[in-house]
Amino acid sequence: MPLPDDLLAHLSARFGERFSTALPVREQHGKDESHFPACPPEAVVFAQSTEEVADAVKACAGSGVPVIAFGTGTSLEGHVAALQGGVCIDVTGMNRVLEVRAEDLDVSVQPGVTRKQLNEYLRDTGLFFPIDPGADASLGGMAATRASGTNAVRYGTMRENVLSLQVVLPDGRVIRTAGRARKSSAGYDLTRLFVGSEGTLGIITELTLRLHGIPEAISAAVCPFPSIEAAVNTVILTIQSGVPVARIEFLDKVMVGAVNRYSKTSHQEAPTLFFEFHGSPASVREQAEKVEAIAAEFGAEGFQWATGTEERTKLWAARHNAYYAGVALRPGCRAWTTDACVPISRLAECLLETEEDLKTTSLISAIVGHVGDGNFHVMLLVDPASPEEAAEAERINHRIVRRALAMDGTCTGEHGVGHGKMAFLEEEYGEALDVMRAVKRAIDPAGIMNPGKIVIP
Amino acid sequence: MPLPDDLLAHLSARFGERFSTALPVREQHGKDESHFPACPPEAVVFAQSTEEVADAVKACAGSGVPVIAFGTGTSLEGHVAALQGGVCIDVTGMNRVLEVRAEDLDVSVQPGVTRKQLNEYLRDTGLFFPIDPGADASLGGMAATRASGTNAVRYGTMRENVLSLQVVLPDGRVIRTAGRARKSSAGYDLTRLFVGSEGTLGIITELTLRLHGIPEAISAAVCPFPSIEAAVNTVILTIQSGVPVARIEFLDKVMVGAVNRYSKTSHQEAPTLFFEFHGSPASVREQAEKVEAIAAEFGAEGFQWATGTEERTKLWAARHNAYYAGVALRPGCRAWTTDACVPISRLAECLLETEEDLKTTSLISAIVGHVGDGNFHVMLLVDPASPEEAAEAERINHRIVRRALAMDGTCTGEHGVGHGKMAFLEEEYGEALDVMRAVKRAIDPAGIMNPGKIVIP
Numbered sequence: 019m020p021l022p023d024d025l026l027a028h029l030s031a032r033f034g035e036r037f038s039t040a041l042p043v044r045e046q047h048g049k050d051e052s053h054f055p056a057c058p059p060e061a062v063v064f065a066q067s068t069e070e071v072a073d074a075v076k077a078c079a080g081s082g083v084p085v086i087a088f089g090t091g092t093s094l095e096g097h098v099a100a101l102q103g104g105v106c107i108d109v110t111g112m113n114r115v116l117e118v119r120a121e122d123l124d125v126s127v128q129p130g131v132t133r134k135q136l137n138e139y140l141r142d143t144g145l146f147f148p149i150d151p152g153a154d155a156s157l158g159g160m161a162a163t164r165a166s167g168t169n170a171v172r173y174g175t176m177r178e179n180v181l182s183l184q185v186v187l188p189d190g191r192v193i194r195t196a197g198r199a200r201k202s203s204a205g206y207d208l209t210r211l212f213v214g215s216e217g218t219l220g221i222i223t224e225l226t227l228r229l230h231g232i233p234e235a236i237s238a239a240v241c242p243f244p245s246i247e248a249a250v251n252t253v254i255l256t257i258q259s260g261v262p263v264a265r266i267e268f269l270d271k272v273m274v275g276a277v278n279r280y281s282k283t284s285h286q287e288a289p290t291l292f293f294e295f296h297g298s299p300a301s302v303r304e305q306a307e308k309v310e311a312i313a314a315e316f317g318a319e320g321f322q323w324a325t326g327t328e329e330r331t332k333l334w335a336a337r338h339n340a341y342y343a344g345v346a347l348r349p350g351c352r353a354w355t356t357d358a359c360v361p362i363s364r365l366a367e368c369l370l371e372t373e374e375d376l377k378t379t380s381l382i383s384a385i386v387g388h389v390g391d392g393n394f395h396v397m398l399l400v401d402p403a404s405p406e407e408a409a410e411a412e413r414i415n416h417r418i419v420r421r422a423l424a425m426d427g428t429c430t431g432e433h434g435v436g437h438g439k440m441a442f443l444e445e446e447y448g449e450a451l452d453v454m455r456a457v458k459r460a461i462d463p464a465g466i467m468n469p470g471k472i473v474i475p
Numbered sequence: 476m477p478l479p480d481d482l483l484a485h486l487s488a489r490f491g492e493r494f495s496t497a498l499p500v501r502e503q504h505g506k507d508e509s510h511f512p513a514c515p516p517e518a519v520v521f522a523q524s525t526e527e528v529a530d531a532v533k534a535c536a537g538s539g540v541p542v543i544a545f546g547t548g549t550s551l552e553g554h555v556a557a558l559q560g561g562v563c564i565d566v567t568g569m570n571r572v573l574e575v576r577a578e579d580l581d582v583s584v585q586p587g588v589t590r591k592q593l594n595e596y597l598r599d600t601g602l603f604f605p606i607d608p609g610a611d612a613s614l615g616g617m618a619a620t621r622a623s624g625t626n627a628v629r630y631g632t633m634r635e636n637v638l639s640l641q642v643v644l645p646d647g648r649v650i651r652t653a654g655r656a657r658k659s660s661a662g663y664d665l666t667r668l669f670v671g672s673e674g675t676l677g678i679i680t681e682l683t684l685r686l687h688g689i690p691e692a693i694s695a696a697v698c699p700f701p702s703i704e705a706a707v708n709t710v711i712l713t714i715q716s717g718v719p720v721a722r723i724e725f726l727d728k729v730m731v732g733a734v735n736r737y738s739k740t741s742h743q744e745a746p747t748l749f750f751e752f753h754g755s756p757a758s759v760r761e762q763a764e765k766v767e768a769i770a771a772e773f774g775a776e777g778f779q780w781a782t783g784t785e786e787r788t789k790l791w792a793a794r795h796n797a798y799y800a801g802v803a804l805r806p807g808c809r810a811w812t813t814d815a816c817v818p819i820s821r822l823a824e825c826l827l828e829t830e831e832d833l834k835t836t837s838l839i840s841a842i843v844g845h846v847g848d849g850n851f852h853v854m855l856l857v858d859p860a861s862p863e864e865a866a867e868a869e870r871i872n873h874r875i876v877r878r879a880l881a882m883d884g885t886c887t888g889e890h891g892v893g894h895g896k897m898a899f900l901e902e903e904y905g906e907a908l909d910v911m912r913a914v915k916r917a918i919d920p921a922g923i924m925n926p927g928k929i930v931i932p
Contacts, residue, residue: 121715121820164660175658177667178635193907199816200848201632202885203621203671204903205892205929206911210634210667214660231717258578260688301758359656363578391657428659435662446661450650453918454663460917461910472662 019103021060025081029063029105032073036064036111047086047106050093051153053352053400053408054438057099059086059106066111068184068192068223075221076190078105079466085188086468087217089130089156093163094355095436097216101470107221109158115139116224123229124181124198129158129222136227145229148173151432152341158222163434164214168337171257171390172264172296173230175432176213183212184224188462198226211457216434217468219461233264233296237306238324238333241313242288246270246373248316249289250366253389255312257362261305265294266390267337270373273344273384273397280343281336286320291389292337294330337386344384344397351382351399354411357439358422359393359431368425369394375417381410393431420445435472443473476560478517482538486520486562489530493521493568504543504563507550508610510809510857510865511895514556516543516563523568525641525649525680532678533647535562536923542645543925544674546587546613550620551812552893554673558927564678566615572596573681581638581655583683586615593684602686605630608889609798615679620891621671625794628714628847629721629753630687632889633670640669641681645919655683668914673891674925676918690721690753694763695781695790698770699745703727703830705773706746707823710846712769714819718762722751723847724794727830730801730841730854737800738793743777748846749794751787794843801841801854808839808856811868814896815879816850816888825882826851832874838867850888877902892929900930 029037038044039061048058065071078085084104091098100106112128115136119125120143127136134154136147149160150167159165161183166175173179182196195208212219243249253266268291269277275287291313295305310321324330336343345353360368369385376383376396387394396418398411419429419442429442443451451473458465458475465475486494495501496518505515517540522528535542541561548555557563569585572593576582577600584593591611593604606617607624616622618640623632630636639653652665669676700706710723725748726734732744748770752762767778781787793800802810817825826842833840833853844851853875855868876886876899886899900908908930915922915932922932 119818119820121711122818123715124818164664166658166660170658174635175660177658177664178631187910191906191909193905193910195907197880197885197903198818198883199850199879199885199888200819201623201627201634201816201850201888203623203632203889203891204885204887204896205671205900205908206676206914207621207634207664207667207671208904208907208910210664211910211914214662214664219663231715233717254578258580258688260690298758298761300761301755304755304757359658361576361579361581361655362657363576393656393658422656423654426655428654428656428661430661431656431658432660434660439661443662446654447665448650449648450652450665451662452648453644453650453665453668456917457663457668457914460913 021083022081025077025083028077029061029074033063038062047088047098047108048100050091050096050098052094052096052438053354054096054099057101059100060103062106062108064108064111068186071107071109071186071221071223072190072192074105074107075186075188079189079464082464082466084466084469087162087221089159090132090153092153092155093159093436094433095438097163097434097436097471099437101437110156112223118143120145122198124226125229126224126226127157128224129156131157133157133160144232146232147227148230149176149179152338157225157227161213161222161225162216166432168265168267168388170388171266172262177210179228180209180213180225181228182226183209183222185212185220186223187220188464188467214434216436216471218458218472219467235299235302236294236296236330237302238294238330239306239321240285240290240292240333241318241321242286242290244317246289246369247366248318249291250369250389252291252313252316252318254362254365256309257390259308261308263293263305263309263390264296265292267292268387268389268394269340270385273340273386276343276347276384277336277340280346281339283336292333340386348382348399352402354398354400354415356396356415356418357430357433358418358427359391360422360425360427362392364425365389365392368421371421372396372418375414379410379414381407391431392427437470440472478540479538482534482540485534486518486531490520495519504545504555504565505557507548507553507555509551509553509895510811511553511556514558516557517560519563519565521565521568525643528564528566528678528680529643529647529649531562531564532643532645536646536921539921539923541923541926544619544678546616547589547610549610549612550616550893551890552895554620554891554893554928556894558894567613569680575600577602579655580686581683582686583681584614585681586679587613589613590617597686601689603689604684605687606633606636609795614682614684618670618679618682619673623889625722625724625845627845628723629719634667636685637666637670637682638685639683640666640679642669642677643680644677645921645924671891673893673928675915675929676924692756692759693751693753693787694759695751695787696763696778697742697747697749697790698775698778699743699747701774703746703826704823705775706748707826707846709748709770709773709775711819711822713766714847716765718765720750720762720766720847721753722749724749725844725846725851726797727842730797730843733800733804733841734793734797737803738796740793749790797843804841805839805856809859811855811857811872813853813872813875814887814890815875815884816848817879817882817884819849821882822846822849825878828878829853829875832871836867836871838864848888849884894927897929
């Protein structure tokens, strides 16, 4: 439905050239990197300050018009689709690092700052921000979807690394969810309520994030295994032994092949683990020795070490490009990416049963996993023009989700709900979903914030 | 106001001898360990299962009667005071450890299990639960108040160590907030919403908690400093250097004296830090050397090491008994305990200004602090019969809270809000407090869950 004339006039007058109803702009803002079809908003506001976001939200609230926040558009469950039309607020222009407080190991940023931009900015401070989803996503979007990535096994997810948020509420008021103390027991945990709320309760306009010291020593390794089971059992024993590994990533044989072709590497095409160890030189050596011994128990040979910065960067670039390497396996396709996460004791079983599923499909598929957390992704390569292939991917995704839920896991470890995973929440939460609905109704009674995502109130 | 006759009859029939309206029972359930006066409920139900809690809540909800959960009664902000009468549900009978899953490093427990009971139970597993408030509190109560303690600097608080909760909602329905996956981005973070909600949104009837491997090596040390500033600067530099210290606790000169007398120790009476290091033998040695070097920079001499289990236990027992040692400084008194927490860069300033405040009062006072988190407590010893002394303690507490808030800290690091800290939340959160009110109204529309705590909806 088109926007009311008075709202159009108001936003146009308020934002001038930073307000657009041009179709290409709208189309670009209605889709993410998922397989879901684009669903453009009626208009886009390019906001440059909290005040501007608040003004735009207030104007939309006055007309009962939906509001959808937009960062880098790299989400994977249709989070930015304007399912009920409305106004998209693009915050990529709010991209300043506001204050680094090295002495407190924290930083305040605007929501459009991307993770790579932040780490580039921090370069000379000896500090870094560890959360690294595949894309160079905006930090606002990462908080909104409770993102994580390869470092979560040691450093946690956005849940653990956001200290405080500034949020524009659905009525345009601006709040701050917490101070900067490392811990607090002062009432309901508003910070954690907005982390993962996907723009359905408010729009994040500033974030205060925890930083970590760059470790004195870092070493990385890659190691092929005789089977998926051997690789996963190595992971399980490593975690259970309390080795404080920083990264422990799994790639299946297909994915290693894809990475080799895409990144011009020559890893042995077998189920493979990528490791990284952080700490003092002695501690890193000790961790590495322990893990190598565990891997040997499960038949691994050929640990290949990367200790120099350049070597390590190359190794991890190959891992980080796995998504694009996977997509390149079938030119013209789109990736349908699953995101199950299970208790680690169930991971081998979950992956092996999933491997059996994949044998039943003609779709090309590859597996990558943040296995230290029990989280893995199956990439299913689908012809965007084929409804049969989409249905087939959906079938496999359903099986994987149901399996994860039966193992007391979750339908989404780090990609969020968007509209793509909503159907599974009833099964995952049962009546607890009513509490989410009640929270949504309480904070956004008019239902204008990113409607049709997470829960239908 | 007395309970309606039909509710009395119903609860009495349902719970038999485990329902009581006897004054001594009610009085015992209306007070905690704080300076606040007792405020007994009208009746007490001793529940033994989730179903019983749900039945009791349903019955109370039917009559619009308040419900207050009760564990060990060791809270410090009047959390269990029945300000509007009602029924107290004592869950101490729900004290079974339900399932230890060593392979997933987690455990499910009933809410009445205490932290010491759990660690005793885990004795032969090589695992432990690190959160250790002063009291041997129930785990349900610890989750409800978002408790922490001496290990939080390394292991986090209840916020980071609860994986999932079973909760009885205000209408008697039973929900589970999450599965057991280590991470999830599946919608609003219900687990974190109930952690710290102090029984105002529902009653916790089961908890799944993260466990940690008992470190291969542990060493502890105690070290006197020439000044508070020297001690705190040592803490700040230790944290900033990224030393993964497990515990770093501060005691002021008065408190060290109190501990010496109470626990028959002979520590030098000076501002003192207690340290503990966890890890491999090499890593523990390395951490200890780094911290000793940092302390030396600030003029510390005389690190006294405790590496054997018995020595360490003795050292930490003395620290853990600090509360009781403090109270013993003035027989017959009650302790008024503050709980400010600030960003670590402001800690020295905050403590030094607080020390100046304490020079202006005739009350005996002592300071202990979980200083690695920026959190400290001033114990003010107050004659319970003297309104003047209470007013004086309140005056000092206000000054400390205002100072912490001005430094972007919090009015309560780990004790929670209860009714004792409610007056400060407006100042700490501003309009964000409206979001808490909206959440309270949404989940507990009749306002029967522990009314008069955290927020007035």
